[in-house]
Amino acid sequence: MVLVSSPDSYQSRVDGETTIIPRQDPVVYSKAGGPGLSQHQLKSYQKNGFILLKGFFSEAEAAVFLEEANRLCDDPAIQGREEAIREPGSDLVRSVFRPHRLSPLYERLAADRRLVDIAQQILGSQVYIHQSRVNLKSGFFGKDFYWHSDFETWHVEDGMPRMRAVSCTVLLTENNEFNGPLLLMPGSHMHFISCVGETPQDHYKQSLRKQEYGIADPAALRFLADKRGLQAMKGPAGSVVFFDCNAMHGSNSNISPYPRSNLFMVYNSVENRLDPPRGGLKPRPEFIAAREDCEPIVPLENRFVPDAP
Amino acid sequence: MVLVSSPDSYQSRVDGETTIIPRQDPVVYSKAGGPGLSQHQLKSYQKNGFILLKGFFSEAEAAVFLEEANRLCDDPAIQGREEAIREPGSDLVRSVFRPHRLSPLYERLAADRRLVDIAQQILGSQVYIHQSRVNLKSGFFGKDFYWHSDFETWHVEDGMPRMRAVSCTVLLTENNEFNGPLLLMPGSHMHFISCVGETPQDHYKQSLRKQEYGIADPAALRFLADKRGLQAMKGPAGSVVFFDCNAMHGSNSNISPYPRSNLFMVYNSVENRLDPPRGGLKPRPEFIAAREDCEPIVPLENRFVPDAP
Numbered sequence: 074m075v076l077v078s079s080p081d082s083y084q085s086r087v088d089g090e091t092t093i094i095p096r097q098d099p100v101v102y103s104k105a106g107g108p109g110l111s112q113h114q115l116k117s118y119q120k121n122g123f124i125l126l127k128g129f130f131s132e133a134e135a136a137v138f139l140e141e142a143n144r145l146c147d148d149p150a151i152q153g154r155e156e157a158i159r160e161p162g163s164d165l166v167r168s169v170f171r172p173h174r175l176s177p178l179y180e181r182l183a184a185d186r187r188l189v190d191i192a193q194q195i196l197g198s199q200v201y202i203h204q205s206r207v208n209l210k211s212g213f214f215g216k217d218f219y220w221h222s223d224f225e226t227w228h229v230e231d232g233m234p235r236m237r238a239v240s241c242t243v244l245l246t247e248n249n250e251f252n253g254p255l256l257l258m259p260g261s262h263m264h265f266i267s268c269v270g271e272t273p274q275d276h277y278k279q280s281l282r283k284q285e286y287g288i289a290d291p292a293a294l295r296f297l298a299d300k301r302g303l304q305a306m307k308g309p310a311g312s313v314v315f316f317d318c319n320a321m322h323g324s325n326s327n328i329s330p331y332p333r334s335n336l337f338m339v340y341n342s343v344e345n346r347l348d349p350p351r352g353g354l355k356p357r358p359e360f361i362a363a364r365e366d367c368e369p370i371v372p373l374e375n376r377f378v379p380d381a382p
Numbered sequence: 383m384v385l386v387s388s389p390d391s392y393q394s395r396v397d398g399e400t401t402i403i404p405r406q407d408p409v410v411y412s413k414a415g416g417p418g419l420s421q422h423q424l425k426s427y428q429k430n431g432f433i434l435l436k437g438f439f440s441e442a443e444a445a446v447f448l449e450e451a452n453r454l455c456d457d458p459a460i461q462g463r464e465e466a467i468r469e470p471g472s473d474l475v476r477s478v479f480r481p482h483r484l485s486p487l488y489e490r491l492a493a494d495r496r497l498v499d500i501a502q503q504i505l506g507s508q509v510y511i512h513q514s515r516v517n518l519k520s521g522f523f524g525k526d527f528y529w530h531s532d533f534e535t536w537h538v539e540d541g542m543p544r545m546r547a548v549s550c551t552v553l554l555t556e557n558n559e560f561n562g563p564l565l566l567m568p569g570s571h572m573h574f575i576s577c578v579g580e581t582p583q584d585h586y587k588q589s590l591r592k593q594e595y596g597i598a599d600p601a602a603l604r605f606l607a608d609k610r611g612l613q614a615m616k617g618p619a620g621s622v623v624f625f626d627c628n629a630m631h632g633s634n635s636n637i638s639p640y641p642r643s644n645l646f647m648v649y650n651s652v653e654n655r656l657d658p659p660r661g662g663l664k665p666r667p668e669f670i671a672a673r674e675d676c677e678p679i680v681p682l683e684n685r686f687v688p689d690a691p
Contacts, residue, residue: 212600213600217634217635217637219637250559251565251612256560256637291522295521295639298640303560303638305559324637325526325562325635326635328529328565329607330600330603330604
């Protein structure tokens with residue numbers, strides 16, 4: 074393991090050795106105030122690389138979002154599509170990609186002003202959806218998801234130039250200590266962990282079910298975890314987490330009887346559109362990494378549930 | 383799923399249907415007071431089926447116990463024995479059985495008066511060790527352990543007659559929300575979940591690595607969990623959990639960088655020695671289920687670390 078102070082980009086999967094490269098991009102891009110997070114919240118995001126906003130949406134709104142997730146996963150027309158990903162060793166649909174294009178409700182949610190204001194504030198520009206996904210971690214047999222930085226994959230496999238994207242997770246069920254909540258390493262977004270080994274073509278077909286390349290070295294993970302520990306993103310349905318594209322995250326399994334379902338949307342800056350992938354890789358499909366569908370989002374004033382009488 | 387009020391024993395793995403049989407045995411067998419748990423603690427154990435005693439042993443004592451666990455797992459002479467069990471898909475030793483016969487330190491610990499007093503109090507008799515085990519759930523890749531009642535297995539595969547055994551877990555590392563702590567279902571010890579399917583001969587050879595028979599039905603687990611939820615046995619190293627042989631328990635995976643290591647010892651009443659296994663099964667080996675080595679424990683006044691000056 075080598076600590077490198079490199080003047081250029083974020084190389085990964087080219088060397089035989091793990092390196093830890095200091096972040097070379099801002100975390101928060103906007104200068105001024107404006108709508109979105111408070112200055113205090115923005116500072117916390119800057120420092121930790123994420124922020125948990127408990128009860129961001131009401132329980133009634135969350136119930137509408139969850140119903141839509143179940144409807145999508147149970148729809149045979151969706152199940153037959155390449156966007157539907159199954160649990161390893163099971164026929165259960167675990168994820169549906171691109172829900173914001175498969176569901177009018179999620180299309181409206183992705184453009185919700187309450188979310189888009191925050192994404193624009195963090196990224197300092199207009200934004201579009203780079204990737205979106207509904208994740209249903211089933212009760213009893215929900216699998217763990219090993220530590221990874223999304224940016225490492227997006228940089229290598231999708232040619233995302235800079236760390237200028239923010240992930241937004243909407244909790245569709247309660248996430249608690251028992252059902253495999255999202256785990257984050259505070260401060261990890263300031264370090265890029267380059268990974269060992271070359272990526273095979275069409276790696277995504279396996280990696281969506283089980284990651285085998287772009288795996289961070291245990292010593293590097295230990296280095297990150299020892300700095301400031303781990304944090305679990307626990308909260309009621311309707312809570313929202315924003316986390317930096319380079320924040321190290323993962324989740325444990327879920328043997329509890331209760332599913333853990335989340336909606337995941339990645340806002341990317343319109344100034345950070347994808348280049349060709351590194352190392353001569355073929356671009357991954359549009360439903361995993363948007364290249365065509367990059368029009369800036371026009372924020373919407375939504376109402377997902379009728380007003381209380 | 384059928385709820386049965388049966389006048390006789392705890393049948394399992396004979397029917398094609400899951401049944402929930404009410405417990406027909408006491409939980410706490412002793413009448414009088416005496417050394418061990420307080421009356422308040424005993425009531426809590428009676429109601430929940432377990433009790434967590436944080437900081438039961440000092441951190442200095444726990445460090446001695448942990449060092450011994452690592453020594454055992456790293457000892458090539460131990461690694462070559464049938465008592466050493468590896469992680470599925472890995473060469474890491476995950477468990478060592480019968481540590482109280484492989485290590486003089488653990489032999490003394492199993493007979494420690496502080497523990498034996500409690501076991502005798504709960505079981506209302508002298509006790510012996512039915513099974514013991516050191517479990518090292520490694521960091522990063524520690525696997526989950528699905529829900530099960532130990533008594534279901536011990537009753538069917540070992541011929542344990544009644545629910546008159548208590549498991550004692552000594553936490554050798556901190557157990558926290560990140561590293562796959564023991565999860566228990568409060569009140570589950572009052573219900574015996576009979577399982578579907580017959581047990582093959584020599585099932586233990588696989589089941590120690592991955593359980594495939596004696597699996598409780600998800601609807602039955604949901605029934606138990608919905609009653610009073612789940613509880614995680616979190617605490618500093620040196621904490622101790624006593625739990626009833628029929629308490630439903632399991633644990634999630636551990637992707638955290640920190641190992642979760644525990645010592646597990648089952649005290650059985652000398653009045654509850656093993657019958658032949660059910661259904662014509664061969665007895666499992668002595669290191670999994672003691673049939674010969676059943677002399678009542680003579681409690682010891684131990685001192686594991688030197689007195690402070």
